[in-house]
Amino acid sequence: MKQKAKQHQWVTSGYVIGFMTNKGVVLDLDNMKFKKARWIARTLCKQYKLEGYLLIRSSEKNYHVVFNRYLSWRTITKIIFSQYEALRWAVFQMQSGYLTLRISKKNGENKPKILLKVGKTDKLIKDYLETYETFKDY
16 A cells, blocks of 8 residues: 555656647647736637637646637647747647647646636537546646
C-alpha cells in the first residue's frame, strides 16, 4: 500500500495531464483580463460558427478556450493563427500536430477552472469535459 501512495504523490508532482486534440479549436490565452478572453471567445465563436465554447481560467490572468465544432486541421490552423494573442503557443502546438491544454495542477497552481459554458456542448466540448472529469482529482 505504501508503494502506491508514493507513486501517486510522484505522478501528481512530476507530471501535467493535458487534453490533446486535432479535431477542433482550443486556445491558450496568456496575460490578459477576463473581459478580453471572453471577447475573443465570443468573436471567434460567432465569426467561424463554432457552435459554443468553454472559457476556463488556467491561472491568474491566463485562460483556455475550447470550442465545440469539429473542424479540419487546415481550418483549425487558420483560426488559431488569426489570433495574435495565441501565436507563440500556436507555433509550438502546430509542430506536434495536436493542440494541448493543461487539465491538471502544475507547479503548485490549481487545476484549471471552468468559468463559462456558452452554446452547444455536444462535440469537442463534450470530449474535453469527459477528460477533465476523468482526471478531476489531479
